[in-house]
Amino acid sequence: MTTRRSVLALGGATVAAAAAVPALGTPALARPHPFAPEPGSDGVGDPLFPTLGNGGYQVTHYDLTFDFTPVTYDFTGTVKISAKATQDLSAFNLDTDGHTIDSVTVAGRPARWELTSGQSGQELTVTPARPLRDHQAFTVEIRYRGNGKAPRLGLTGWNFGSDGGFASAAQSSRADTFLPCNDTPSDKATWTFHISAPKGFVATANGELTHRTPRADGSTVWHFALRERMATELIGIAVVKGTYLYGSSHRGLPLRHIVPQGQEDTYAPVVARTADHLAWLExxxxxxxxxxxxxxxxxxxxxxxxxxxxxxxxxxxxxxNAQGQPGYETTMVHELVHQWFGDSVTPHDWQQAWLNEGPAVYYAGLYGEERGWSVLADKMKATYEKLDAVRAADGPPGRPDALGGTNIYDGGALVLYALNLRIGGRAFDKVMREWVKRYKDSTYTTEAFIRHTVHVTRDMSLDGFLRDWLFGAVNPPMPGHPDWKATA
Structure with missing residues (x-):
């Protein structure tokens, strides 16, 4: 994500999970555990967002039907969730905010439900007609409605344009303003979308547009399928007055862009740069x-x-920019880097976000340098000089107190810059390439990245090196630049 300002997240205490210690001794016969259903937790203990997400189950697929009316901003929705219990469940929660819930079913049976206030939104507590067994696959269907501009307890992910439409920007805790969900990056799922748009509007969503269904009132339902798993915070639905522009990458990857109606000629050359950006990053x-x-x-x-x-x-x-250069391409590269770092390889919790933002800042800076628009070393030196003060105020890159700060963006890039100088460009490229290959379509932790780097380089000293850079109270010396000093 690229922002013009820091966005602070509410902190909270981590929820510690108690582990049961078995009694000593060997039983004569192994016995299945007794069926003892309990409610799932109403949070997963994310260090920065402790009440986001829910325990007791994992989602495998979301199927969202969303019918939006422009200008009035009214909507109705149906979300069908496929999930698997991770414990015996008597009840479970979903994150939601600002919705009127009309009905809830579990495994096709009407379920009892309760809507209560939470710390970052609302909690929808669902009690199935029959408790669920550990490892049991089950489905949940929720019918709901609301208005995009209605008040909410937490932040909103709705963004409204001059056309009377909207686009979703759910990062990091705002997917629940569009649908009831398990709103944590650690629970990725596949998705299908069915988004309606009236005549004169188009719908967008993540994944491939599979087909469109015209309706008698002149509106159209747009159907999308995302076959790779996605965290809820990356949902990208919209209903806008836009035009689809199509193309392909140099190796044939389908590209589809949505630009404002009437401004196709303005933005066609901009989006056409995507093919070169993809080739550079691939x-x-x-x-x-x-x-x-x-x-x-x-x-x-x-x-x-x-x-x-x-x-x-x-x-x-x-x-x-001021020199007449298309410096905005570095932002295009920044967000494209995220498709690998953050989208495909996703943080297990939000305190790991430096490894989303650090690579995005680093490679965007490298792209700008290769085109003569900026000098990466100058940017890193300026970051080094001020990062000690940021560490003291907001936490080090690997343990931030909130999201949106310099510590995880430029500070995360500085960690990678230091690692590159320490091990050399060839080894660094291998570390980063193998990382996104090894953890594709999964989640990660900073500890995993440290172990991965040591494994790829076979250099045990990098364990301490990375820990100093990621968790230290002050900057370590920059390899090759002993003259770099903190200025505050």
Whole structure:
């Protein structure tokens, strides 16, 4: 994600999970555990968002039907969730915010439900007609409705444009303003979408557009399928007055972009740069990890965000810099890097976000340097000089107190810059390439990255080196630059 300002997240205490210790001795016969259903937890203990997500189950698939009316912003939705219990469940929670719940079923049977206030939104507690067994696959169907501009307990993911439509920007805790879900990056799932748009509007969503269904009232239902797993915070649905522009990468990957109606000529040359950006990054990381990519450019959004397979950009990003150069391409590269780092390889919790943002800042800076628009070393030196103060105020890159700060963005890039100088460019490229290959379509932790780096390089000293950079109270010396000093 690229923002013009820091966005602070509410902190909270980590929820510790108690482990049962078996009694000593060997039983004569192994016995199955007794069926003892209990409610799943109403949070997964994320260090920065302790009440996000829910325990007791894992989602395997979301099927979302979303019927939105532009200008009035009313909507109705049905979400069908396929999941698997991870314990004996008497009840379980979903994250939601600002919705009127009309009905809930579990395994096709009406379920009891309760809507209560939570710390970052609302908690929807569902009690199935019959308790669920550990490892049992089950389905949940929730019918709900609301208004995009209605008040919410937490932040909203809705962004409204001059056309009366909307685009979603759910990172990091706002997917629950569009649908009841298990809103944690650690629970990735596949998705299908069925988004309606009236005449004159188009719908967008993550993944491939599979088909469209016309309706008698002149509206159209747009159907999308995302076959690779996605975290809820990367949902990219929209209903806008836009035009689809199509193309392909140099190796044939389908590209589809959505630009404002009437501004096709303005943005066609901009989105056409995506093919070269993909080629540049695929040379570094290997093949792009999904089956489609594109940009959604919209005047209802003010920043840039890496929604999976469909990055969202403000119209205001695409202006030449003071030297007349297309410096905005570095932001395009930044969000494209995220398709590998953050979308395909996703943080297990939000305190690991430096390894989303650090690579995005680092490679965007490297791209700008190769084109003569900037000097990466100058940017890293300026970051080094101020990062000690940031560490003291906001936490070190690997243990931030909140999201959106310099510590995880430029500070995360500085960690990678230091690692490159320490081990050399060839070894560094191998570490990064093998990382996104090994953890494709899964989640990671910082500890896993440290172990991975040591394994790839066979250099045990990098364990302490990375820990000092990621968790230390002050910057370690920069390899090759003993003259770099903190200025505050």
């Amino acid at each position: 040379a570094k990381f290997g093949r792009y990890p999904f089956s489609v990519y594109g940009l959604h450019i919209y005047d209802g959004y003010t920043d840039a965000l890496e929604n999976q397979t469909l990055s969202l950009f403000a119209t205001s990003w695409f202006k030449p």
